[in-house]
Amino acid sequence: MWLVIGLILGIVLVALVFWLRSRKIRVAWYEWLLGVLGLLSMVFSLQNYQASVAAFESTAPGMFLLVFGLPGLILVLLAVALALWRYSRSTRLARIKTDGEKQSMPQA
Numbered sequence: 001m002w003l004v005i006g007l008i009l010g011i012v013l014v015a016l017v018f019w020l021r022s023r024k025i026r027v028a029w030y031e032w033l034l035g036v037l038g039l040l041s042m043v044f045s046l047q048n049y050q051a052s053v054a055a056f057e058s059t060a061p062g063m064f065l066l067v068f069g070l071p072g073l074i075l076v077l078l079a080v081a082l083a084l085w086r087y088s089r090s091t092r093l094a095r096i097k098t099d100g101e102k103q104s105m106p107q108a
Contacts, residue, residue, distance in 0.1 A: 002047075009039070025087050031079045038075030045069035 020027060045068035052060040 005043070009043075025083065027083050028086070031083050034075050034082070035079035038072045038077075038079065041068050041072030041075065045072060 045064050048064040048068070049061045052064060
């Protein structure tokens with residue numbers, strides 16, 4: 001099962017990199033770091049949840065999801081939000097710059 005999860009995560013990450021490059025979206029190193037740490041935390045949480053359920057624990061599975069899964073999800077969402085915010089800001093600034101150049105050009 002974990003081999004399949006690893007393969008799926010690898011394929012998704014490669015597809016993400018190619019999609020980001022095709023859209024010319026730049027991602028800073030700290031956004032990658034936040035995303036990877038969040039993803040590792042969520043996978044760790046999922047593995048411990050599964051092991052706790054298999055061991056017939058009553059409260060441990062929920063606690064693993066709460067303590068490790070929720071912060072991992074928050075880190076991934078933060079990384080995505082930072083990247084999208086910076087991308088939208090750069091495209092908005094580029095649009096303002098091109099609009100300013102159009103207005104400053106002499107009319108014939």
